[in-house]
Amino acid sequence: LYSTCLFCKARLGSNEEIEHFPVGSRLAFDAAKGRLWVVCRRCTRWNLTPLEERWEAVEECERRFATTHIRYSTEQVGLARLSSGLELVRVGRPNRPEFAAWRYGARFTSRYRRYLLWSGVPVGLLAASVFGGAAVAAFTGGSGMLLYQGAVLAREEYSRRKPLLLVPAAAGGSRLVRGREAGNVKLVPGGGAGRWALMLGDGTRLRDEEGVRAAGLLLPHLNAAGGSRKSVDAAVRELDRVEHPHRYFTAALNHLEARRLAPVREYERYELLYLPHEIRLALEMAAHEEVERQALDGELRALEVAWREAEEIAAIADRLLLPAAVEDFIARHRRS
């Protein structure tokens, strides 16, 4: 159990330092509140752990942290690296904007760098064909170019097929939502003032906890380009405008309703894809905060379900073409 990232479904790895929680190579903990997260190395997201013995694990983390050379620390957050490579993030009492910037900054900027690595590819190919394609082809070798294009296409196909979450099916049971559906997701008004629902392409409406959880898994796909430091800061300020993260969904809905659209474009009014970039990033942060709050309120049972589902989806994703090898290929090819 707890071997897979709740969000990107990557393996979380293990450690030998924390006897009560040998999962993950980067752990974050809040000693005062007894919270423990595994930070995913791949997508950098924080996976809250529901286990009973987390108090013991948190205590172990605190002890380890206190006796290790501290690489970076403020009164609110500290980061320590143990000699085994395990990294500990200690959460003190940060104010909300600082905590959000700390938690989401690296996530969005690393996604942004990845995006730049990939997005440069088609532009480069286009430029090559316009400005002396022959010279570039001679330099990279024709077969290199083909592999390059193939890798880009393979990655796009993977992202379209990527399993994201399970939702209740109209005919009973559940159905899998894949990456290609994320682009059509809408945030629509639902059942009373200030209420909203997430609407999928097939008309399925997800509300309240279900809606927040789905938003948390769908938005990263829409925000695949991540954000620069500057847009992350703007998103943190956005989120800070509301008192509680769940209110931010209403704020985003108000924004969509206030848009001025030509009548022919009315159909796209509620599409998440058309929200301004920083509002979409802020909404992803809000979803993450709210899922954690609900999980903590519900004595962590919902979180156990989420972990189980992550393992289930990981098994499906494992059968698909793994993008890591493709990505390595592109990175290597770029360097050379």
Ligand SMILES: [Zn+2]
């Ligand atoms: Zn992850």
